[in-house]
Structures are given as C-alpha cells and as structure tokens.
Amino acid sequence: MNEELSLDRAVEAILFASQKPVSAKELSAIFKGAAEGAKENPFVTCHAKPKREDFQEAIRKLDEEYRAAGRAFEVRESAAGWQLVTRGDFSPWLRQLFPENRSAKLSAPALETLAIIAYRQPITRADIEAVRGVAVDGVMQTLLDRGLVRIAGRSEVPGRPLLYETTQFFMEHFGLKDLDDLPNADELRKIALPQAAVPAAEPPAAEPPAAETPAAETPELPLEEAAVPQSADPADLADLADEPPENEGGR
Numbered sequence: 001m002n003e004e005l006s007l008d009r010a011v012e013a014i015l016f017a018s019q020k021p022v023s024a025k026e027l028s029a030i031f032k033g034a035a036e037g038a039k040e041n042p043f044v045t046c047h048a049k050p051k052r053e054d055f056q057e058a059i060r061k062l063d064e065e066y067r068a069a070g071r072a073f074e075v076r077e078s079a080a081g082w083q084l085v086t087r088g089d090f091s092p093w094l095r096q097l098f099p100e101n102r103s104a105k106l107s108a109p110a111l112e113t114l115a116i117i118a119y120r121q122p123i124t125r126a127d128i129e130a131v132r133g134v135a136v137d138g139v140m141q142t143l144l145d146r147g148l149v150r151i152a153g154r155s156e157v158p159g160r161p162l163l164y165e166t167t168q169f170f171m172e173h174f175g176l177k178d179l180d181d182l183p184n185a186d187e188l189r190k191i192a193l194p195q196a197a198v199p200a201a202e203p204p205a206a207e208p209p210a211a212e213t214p215a216a217e218t219p220e221l222p223l224e225e226a227a228v229p230q231s232a233d234p235a236d237l238a239d240l241a242d243e244p245p246e247n248e249g250g251r
Contacts, residue, residue: 008058015084023081079171122163126196
C-alpha cells in the first residue's frame, strides 16, 4: 500500500483542511464519497468503509507521532469530533499573529455562574441566584450572547421558570467530550446547594355566593294571571388564566 495514502494520513489531511471538528460520522461520509469518486484508484477505494475504531486508531497514531516529534499542534477530541489545533504553549505568539481575534475574557461572576450551570444543568435562574447570593441577570445575558448557555425549556414548578444549560459551543470551547470530563464531576454534582423557595400555587378564585333576595310580596292572583318568573342570567366568571412568566433571559 502507498504509505502516503494510508488511513491515518488521509485523516490528517482532512483535519488539517477542516475549519471545525470532524465527527466519526462525517469522516465515514467523506471516505465513502471519495471511494465512489475515485473507483479507479485502489489506494482510495480500499478505505471506502472504515469504522469508528479505525479512525480512533489512526488518530492515536497521529497524536503519538506529533508528541514524539515535539510538533506545535495536536489532535483534540471534543463532543463535536476531532480537530487539529495548535498547542496552548504557543498561544503568546498566536495572539500577536491574530490580535483582532482576541476575545474578551469572562469575568469572575460570569465564570462562577457558568460553572453552576455546567454542573447542575438544567437549572433555573432563581436556583443560580440562591447559590451565588446575588442577581445574575447581567451575567446570564453575557453567557447567552457568547453562545455558552442556552434556554433548555421550562421547569414544572409553579410559575414555570426558564431552565438553562450549556451549549455545544461550550463543549468545544473547553475541549470536553462530554460533561463527565468536567473536573470532579461526580463529587460536585452531589454536593447539596441552596435552592430557591418554590412559590406556592395559588388556589383558583372561588365564585362568590349569590346574595339571597327576599321574595317580594305580591297580591294573590288567579292561576291564569300569575306572572311566570324569568330565570336569572349566570354571573360572568373571572379570567383565571395565569400570566406568562417573565423572560428570564433578559436583563
């Protein structure tokens, strides 16, 4: 087999050219399409149906090779797949090369809020504030704007407040394959934390009893001349629909 067209070299070329992480599913589609487009090339068609284990082995070889040679880049695996990235040791030079891409760092309150969400998601804003002891409107908006946190739905407690969770971008940004890769994940998920008081559900408003009106005294009339009483109209019911909860994602 042509060593230059081995599976690990082909994977290396794909990761080098890609601007985003590439999953095993995407790699399989790429190799399948390449084999169909180059049926006359046996060095390409022999890699028509590689398995995930084949990709993992190829990436393991590449990673060992890079480490042994002391290369400035490495293969990083995240929840979205594999990506060829520059090692963090070389960040001082890269910041000078791309000064316009330097993103503002998160503040300490934002990092604390993000950590609470990451370990206890999905979680309401009220529970986050119960842990931190301060309002988090501003930092929540920052995390939402940065794409690190998203709205995951609504809680089933009275008022149905919004629930928040981390995003795929959060996983990629911090180089996590899954949430179990968070430091001390098992321990920190079990620690008891303060929780917001659950508001009591308001009982439905009871219909006020109808006032009893004493019957008016009427002169006794013959049966055929007695007035037939008209039935009273039913009282209008109050609108009991709950107001929608306020948008917790705003400031």
